[in-house]
Amino acid sequence: MSEENRWAWWQAALEGDIGPMHEGQPEQGYYRTRFKGGQWEPVALWFENGEWHAMRGERMVDPADTWNFCRTHPVSYEAYQKAIEGAGWDDEPPAPSIGHNLPSDPHEALKLEYESEKELAADLMKKEVKTEDQASQIAILSKRISVVTKKATDFHKVEKQPHLDAGRAVDDKWRYLKEDPADLSKQLKRHLDAYLIAKQREERERQEAARREEERLRREAEEAARKAAEADQQSEAERQAAIDRARQLEQEAAAKAKEAEAKNASAGRTGARVSLRTFPEPNITDYDALLTALKDRPEIREVVESLAKRAAKSGVSLPGMEIIEVQRAA
Incomplete structure (x- = not known):
């Protein structure tokens, strides 16, 4: 040249x-x-x-x-x-107005930086974007603000890491004595299941026998009461004896009724007793019908939407959804 x-x-x-x-x-x-x-x-x-x-x-x-x-x-x-002259560039947002005397604390320094950027962002978003320079300013500021997030993430990790390490050390120290005894306790209870179920079966047989005996005694009590009511066919002594017999049979029937009340099968002593308990558990007989019944629950919709987004991102179209293209600044 x-x-x-x-x-x-x-x-x-x-x-x-x-x-x-x-x-x-x-x-x-x-x-x-x-x-x-x-x-x-x-x-x-x-x-x-x-x-x-x-x-x-x-x-x-x-x-x-x-x-x-x-x-x-x-x-x-x-x-x-x-x-x-210090007026910056038309296509770039001004540098954060935070000066050079920043706090020594990274959190406070970064907070000042972000507050300055946030104020600038508010000013830029008050105006409609009409020029390339305006668009460039917003894009650059968006990038700068995303860097604040990265810095905060890094500082947070550095500050928190010693606490995480200490927490993991405590977790590791106590994990065996927390988890192994809990598992062993459950295993011991499962080992009792067969015995308690057999004991429960015996208890039900006892209850059934007590109910049958109660019914027999009540029938006899009713018969004795009927005889006591036939006063013209018996002496006063016989009538009183029939009344006493009816009362006795009624008391015995009441005792058998109490005896027939359910008693849960258990083992151990007070304070360390293990007994059979009933836990409701689902037995799914029609998976499709169950999904239909649950489809409007928020947590189900959240899972379905998450799976649909994953499928769309992979380019997989599933029945009931379509893949659409949405444009947004990124």
Whole structure:
């Protein structure tokens, strides 16, 4: 490129015509560059007194090295001048206004950073997006705010990890004495199941025999009461004896009724007694009918929606659903 117009390469690049580029061989003009995840910084490259010069922000830097990083980002002189004066870039949101004297506590420092970004986000969202620069500002700010989340996650992990490690150590220490005795206790109870079920069967047989005896005694009591009522056919002594007999039989029947009351099969002593208990458990006889009955429950819908999203993400269409395309900023 001729020395008469050292600006030619940069001027063409501004129009979108990027010419040949060679590492370490600058082209005079205005550019911008940044460190990974950082803010754009203005760069000026010029040839003077037989040598190349470069300024990044307000500091002089190595021209060849700077060119290698800024050459694909030419900017107009007006944009460069605006950035040099501290007014930032039209397509980039301002840097967080938190100053340099940040708290030493990472949580408080990051909180200040986020509050500043949050305030800027609120301002940007008050305006309808109509230009590429506005869209770029919002996209960049979204990325910056997502970095806050990552930083918070990392700081949280670092701060919490010692507590997690200590908690796991305590869990490991006590796990055997918490879980193994509980399992063994359950095994012992299961070992009693057959015995208690047999004992329960004997108890039911005893109850049935007591009920039959109660019925027999009540019939005899009714017969004795009937005879006592036939006063004209017996002496006073006989009538009284019949009444006494009827009362005795009624008492015996009541005793048998009490004896017929259910007693749960059990083993052990007070405070350490194990007995049979009834636990309701489902026996699914019609899976499809059960699903139909449960389909409106929120937890079932949540599971179905989760499975449907997984299927859609995998490109698998299932009966009762269709895969649609939804566009959103990401």
